[in-house]
Amino acid sequence: xxxxxxxxxxxxxxxxxxxxxxxxxxxxxxxxxxxxxxxxxxxxxxxxxxxxxxxxxxxxxxxxxxxxxxxxxxxxxxxxxxxxxxxxxxxxxxxxxxxxxxxxxxxxxxxxxxxxxxxxxxxxxxxxxxxxxxxx
Amino acid sequence: xxxxxxxxxxxxxxxxxxxxxxxxxxxxxxxxxxxxxxxxxxxxxxxxxxxxxxxxxxxxxxxxxxxxxxxxxxxxxxxxxxxxxxxxxxxxxxxxxxxxxxxxxxxxxxxxxxxxxxxxxxxxxxxxxxxxxxxxxxxxxxxxxxxxxxxxxxxxxxxxxxxxxxxxxxxxxxxxxxxx
Numbered sequence: 634x635x636x637x638x639x640x641x642x643x644x645x646x647x648x649x650x651x652x653x654x655x656x657x658x659x660x661x662x663x664x665x666x667x668x669x670x671x672x673x674x675x676x677x678x679x680x681x682x683x684x685x686x687x688x689x690x691x692x693x694x695x696x697x698x699x700x701x702x703x704x705x706x707x708x709x710x711x712x713x714x715x716x717x718x719x720x721x722x723x724x725x726x727x728x729x730x731x732x733x734x735x736x737x738x739x740x741x742x743x744x745x746x747x748x749x750x751x752x753x754x755x756x757x758x759x760x761x762x763x764x765x766x767x768x769x
Numbered sequence: 770x771x772x773x774x775x776x777x778x779x780x781x782x783x784x785x786x787x788x789x790x791x792x793x794x795x796x797x798x799x800x801x802x803x804x805x806x807x808x809x810x811x812x813x814x815x816x817x818x819x820x821x822x823x824x825x826x827x828x829x830x831x832x833x834x835x836x837x838x839x840x841x842x843x844x845x846x847x848x849x850x851x852x853x854x855x856x857x858x859x860x861x862x863x864x865x866x867x868x869x870x871x872x873x874x875x876x877x878x879x880x881x882x883x884x885x886x887x888x889x890x891x892x893x894x895x896x897x898x899x900x901x902x903x904x905x906x907x908x909x910x911x912x913x914x915x916x917x918x919x920x921x922x923x924x925x926x927x928x929x930x931x932x933x934x935x936x937x938x939x940x941x942x943x944x945x946x947x948x949x
Contacts, residue, residue: 670876671835672828675883740888740908747884751877 654699657692658768661761664688668758674751679732685757686725693718710767717764724757784934788844795837796931802830803924806917816886816913827883834876834924841869864930871927875920882916885909 664685667673696715701708731750735743784792805811805826818824844865849858889909892902 669835670838670873672831672880672883674877675880740885740905740912744881744885744912747881748877751880755873755877 654696654768657695658765660688660692661765665758665761665765668754668761670755674754677728677754679729682725682729682732686722689718689722689725689761693722714764714767717760717767721757721760721764724753724760728753728757789935791840792931792934795840796928796935798833798837799924799928799931802833803921803928805830806921806924808914808918812914812917815917816889816910818883818886818890823886824883827879831876831879834872834879838869838872838876841865841872845869861934864934868927868930871923871930875923875927878916878920878923882913882920885913885916889913 667681667685693715696711696718699711701711728750731746731753735746735750738746814821815823815826818827845862849861886909889906892906892909897903897906
């Protein structure tokens with residue numbers, strides 16, 4: 634009897650997982666939309682990127698703290714989400730460094746830095762999209 | 770019989786009539802924007818961001834390209850018919866992916882061009898105060914032209930790729946649909 638109830642609990646977990654992380658998925662969707670190529674990217678400044686990093690770090694923390702009750706599939710999904718989020722954070726930190734650097738440079742160098750800046754935002758978005766794919 | 774040879778297929782057969790109409794609009798948009806970016810006096814006007822409304826025009830281009838980008842993103846996620854020969858699905862997916870990347874990069878270059886023009890206009894507005902400013906004006910001018918030209922080339926490539934997806938009159942509609 635107890636085994637039966639435990640197995641039906643197992644079946645319910647994917648739904649719980651989706652429900653619990655619904656808000657996180659919505660946040661990732663919003664970040665993904667904000668990073669779509671367009672003029673908004675031109676207006677990205679340190680404050681916006683810092684808020685992205687904070688949001689991502691919070692999601693990562695939640696994903697890591699989640700109890701998967703030995704459900705390997707969910708644990709793997711969570712681990713992929715976490716790894717993609719960490720990669721996205723790294724890209725945004727790099728983007729922040731690039732913004733800091735460009736103040737002291739000649740136009741030709743600024744151009745190079747800008748290209749890398751946009752590439753970093755694009756990579757960050759790619760990792761966010763990969764994380765999103767792991768959501769049920 | 771309709772599926773006797775893969776040469777009977779065309780990538781466009783994967784698109785519905787509605788999507789083909791959208792594809793025609795996309796090709797028109799790409800063509801029009803890249804025509805506006807042909808080197809000449811128009812580009813010089815475009816560089817005067819605030820005086821001649823250059824910023825508004827570039828942002829309009831970015832907006833139009835952004836819409837195409839989103840549409841391609843949706844198209845990329847759309848499942849292909851399951852009984853399609855692999856080579857056709859693969860070619861179609863690759864073409865969409867290529868146009869998607871070309872447009873993303875074109876937008877990136879337009880954004881960088883705005884950055885160059887902003888700096889150019891800023892120095893001119895403040896009045897040239899040092900020898901360095903003259904150099905920066907020239908560099909930003911050159912970079913603006915380079916970015917606009919790079920964007921135009923990317924849009925031309927995207928247009929060429931999109932034209933290949935267009936349905937030729939001689940090619941039948943989606944053979945899989947007919948078969949199903």
